[in-house]
Amino acid sequence: MKYNSKAVPPYMGEEVEWAILIRNKRGMYRLPTYDEFGSMINVFRAYLKIPIVDGKENFFENTKGLSGNEDWRVFLEKLKRYQLRREQGFLPSGFRYYVDGHHLELSSPGCCTLKDLIVSSKAGEKILNFSRKVLEEKILPEGYEVKVFKDTSNRKGTSFAGHENYLINRETFHQLTDGITKETMQLASFFAVRVPLCGAGQVSIDRFGNFSFQISQRAGFIERILSLDTTFLRPLINTRDEPHADFVRQNGVNVPVKRLHVICGEPNMSSAGMKMRFGTALNFLQGIQDDIFYDIQDDIVLKDPVRAMKIISSDVGIERTVELADGRKVKFFEILRTINNRLRWYFDEIREPTQEQREILDEVDYYCDAFEKGTKYYMKMLLPELDWINRFDVCSGILRERRSNWTKLGEEEKNLVYFNDLSYADIDPVSGLYYAREREYKKEGLIKKEFSESEIRERIFSPPTDNREYLKGNILKMFPGLRNDWEMILLPSNKVLWLGDPFRGSKEEMGDFSRFFSEDALIKELKSLGFKLFDRR
Amino acid sequence: MTEQEVPKHKGKNIDRDPDDDEKKNGDKEDGGSGRKTDEEAERERKIEKARQRAREAQKKADPTLLKSFAKQTIQKSGE
Numbered sequence: 001m002k003y004n005s006k007a008v009p010p011y012m013g014e015e016v017e018w019a020i021l022i023r024n025k026r027g028m029y030r031l032p033t034y035d036e037f038g039s040m041i042n043v044f045r046a047y048l049k050i051p052i053v054d055g056k057e058n059f060f061e062n063t064k065g066l067s068g069n070e071d072w073r074v075f076l077e078k079l080k081r082y083q084l085r086r087e088q089g090f091l092p093s094g095f096r097y098y099v100d101g102h103h104l105e106l107s108s109p110g111c112c113t114l115k116d117l118i119v120s121s122k123a124g125e126k127i128l129n130f131s132r133k134v135l136e137e138k139i140l141p142e143g144y145e146v147k148v149f150k151d152t153s154n155r156k157g158t159s160f161a162g163h164e165n166y167l168i169n170r171e172t173f174h175q176l177t178d179g180i181t182k183e184t185m186q187l188a189s190f191f192a193v194r195v196p197l198c199g200a201g202q203v204s205i206d207r208f209g210n211f212s213f214q215i216s217q218r219a220g221f222i223e224r225i226l227s228l229d230t231t232f233l234r235p236l237i238n239t240r241d242e243p244h245a246d247f248v249r250q251n252g253v254n255v256p257v258k259r260l261h262v263i264c265g266e267p268n269m270s271s272a273g274m275k276m277r278f279g280t281a282l283n284f285l286q287g288i289q290d291d292i293f294y295d296i297q298d299d300i301v302l303k304d305p306v307r308a309m310k311i312i313s314s315d316v317g318i319e320r321t322v323e324l325a326d327g328r329k330v331k332f333f334e335i336l337r338t339i340n341n342r343l344r345w346y347f348d349e350i351r352e353p354t355q356e357q358r359e360i361l362d363e364v365d366y367y368c369d370a371f372e373k374g375t376k377y378y379m380k381m382l383l384p385e386l387d388w389i390n391r392f393d394v395c396s397g398i399l400r401e402r403r404s405n406w407t408k409l410g411e412e413e414k415n416l417v418y419f420n421d422l423s424y425a426d427i428d429p430v431s432g433l434y435y436a437r438e439r440e441y442k443k444e445g446l447i448k449k450e451f452s453e454s455e456i457r458e459r460i461f462s463p464p465t466d467n468r469e470y471l472k473g474n475i476l477k478m479f480p481g482l483r484n485d486w487e488m489i490l491l492p493s494n495k496v497l498w499l500g501d502p503f504r505g506s507k508e509e510m511g512d513f514s515r516f517f518s519e520d521a522l523i524k525e526l527k528s529l530g531f532k533l534f535d536r537r
Numbered sequence: 538m539t540e541q542e543v544p545k546h547k548g549k550n551i552d553r554d555p556d557d558d559e560k561k562n563g564d565k566e567d568g569g570s571g572r573k574t575d576e577e578a579e580r581e582r583k584i585e586k587a588r589q590r591a592r593e594a595q596k597k598a599d600p601t602l603l604k605s606f607a608k609q610t611i612q613k614s615g616e
Contacts, residue, residue, distance in 0.1 A: 003544070004543065290543045294545070349544075350544075381581065393588065397592050397595070433594075436591050437587070437591040440587035440590045441584075446580070446583055446587060
C-alpha cells in the first residue's frame, strides 16, 4: 500500500429477521407463538448436539440425557420444562440464532469476504428450513403447515429487516453519526441510489387497496436521515453504538474501530443482489473513511435522500430523476457511476482492494449500463441476477397471461399476485418461487457459480477461518454451551477471553485446533500469542 | 515511495450535458440504443426459455390456499 489509508479491512455481517406463518388444518394463518420460536431454535441446537437455550447459568446440567437422536416426542416433553428467554444463542459456526422481541432472528458470523458472507446467508436459509421442517412434521399436529420467508413482512402487519454490519474506523463512525455532516449526506445519498442494485422488490398496497410494485421493501419505512430508532421513524443511517470490537492492527498501530449498523436494506434471495448490497456499501465505506468523495460532493449528494429513496423505489420503469443538493436533476445510475469512477481511482492509486472489491466496480458498471439502455433491456437481461426484477416478473407474468394490468386487478388476480409475491421469498427449495427460477437459470448457465453446495453445508457446522470466529467457534465445539458474545467468551475456568480485534484468532494464527486436549493447553497457547485473558469478576 | 497521508483527488467535478444523457439513453422502446449483439440475443433466448419453465412451476400452487391466504393477510397499509 502506497499511502497510509485510514480505511480498515473488510469485516461485515448480516442479520435476518424471518417472517413466519403457520397454517392450520382449516386453512387459517397465524403467527408462531413464543414457544414455537423456542422449539425452532432448540431443535436445531439439539441436532448439533449442543445445549439448548434455557437462560440458566449452567447449561451442562440441562443437557443430561439429551441428544440429537432422541425421540422427538420425549424431547418435546423436556423442552416444555424450559422457559426460553432472550439469550445469546451463539452456534459453533459463528451464527447467532435467537428470539429478538417477537421474531426469530439469525445473524451471520463475522466475515472478511463477500463470498463467505453469501455462503453464510445461504447456510442460514438451510438452518431455518431445517427448523421449519421439524416444527411442521414433528412438533405441530398433523396437517399444519409452516412457511418461512426471507422477506421484510409476513403480511400480518409486521415489518422485519435484513440489517447489515460493517467495521469502520472510529473517527469515521463519529463523523457519520454525531450529527448531519457532509459524510452523513454522502452515505445517506448512496443508500438511496443503491436501491435498484439490491432491492428485493415487493407488491405494495395502498390504503384504498390499490396494488403497485416497489423496488425496495424498506424504502416505505424510512422516514429520516439519522437516528437511533430501528422500529419506528427509521433512518437511512442508524446511530446505534455497539461496536463489538475495540481496534484492529494496521500499519503497526492500533486503529480504533466501530460497527456501523445499517437498517435501510432488506434481505436478498439472489446471491448477485446480496453481493451488490454488501459489496457496494463495503467499497463506499472504505472510500468515505479516506474522505475521497469530498470534491464530488455536488455530484453525489441528494437534496432529500429519504424522498429520493422513495422515488427510486416506486419507479420500476426508471423514468424519474432525483434532485441533487444544488438543484440539478439526475438519474440514480449517474450518481452510482460518479461514485464508481471515484472508487476506481481510489483502488488504483491509494488502496489495494481485494479481488471481490474490484469485481464489484465492474458489476456496478454492467448494471448501470443495462439500466441506461432502457426498461425492456434491463427487465429482460438482469432477470437472473436482481431480485426485484425477478420478483416483478413473477407478479407481472400473472397479469400478462390474464391480459390485466396493475391498475385494474380483479379480486382473484389480487390474491394470485399477493400470494406469488410472498412465495418468491419462501425459503423452502421445493415450494419457493425464487428457487424454482434459480434452478431454471442454472440449467441455462445464466447464473455464475461462485460457491458450491458443500461450502454451504460446511458453513452450517463450521465458522469462517480468517477471523476471530474461528477461535470462538472452535472453543464452543470443545466446550459446548459456554457463555459468549461477539467479542468475548467465558472459558470453563471462569476466565474471560477478550476478542476485541476481529482479525485475531484465525486458522492461520491458531493452527489446527485438534492439538488442544485441555483448557490449560489452550490458555497457555492463548497467553503466548498475547490474547487478553482476565478473571471474571 | 514512503507511506504518507492519502492525497486528494485532483479531478474536477463532472459537468454533465443533459443532451449527452439523452443520446446515451437511446430509444427505450427498442431496448436501448443500437442493436443487440449475438451474445445478448443468445442470453435473451436462454432467459426466455428458463422463464417459461419457471412460470409453469409457479402455476402449480393450490388455488384454495391462495384464496385463504389473501383473505387473511392482505394489509391495507404498511405496518
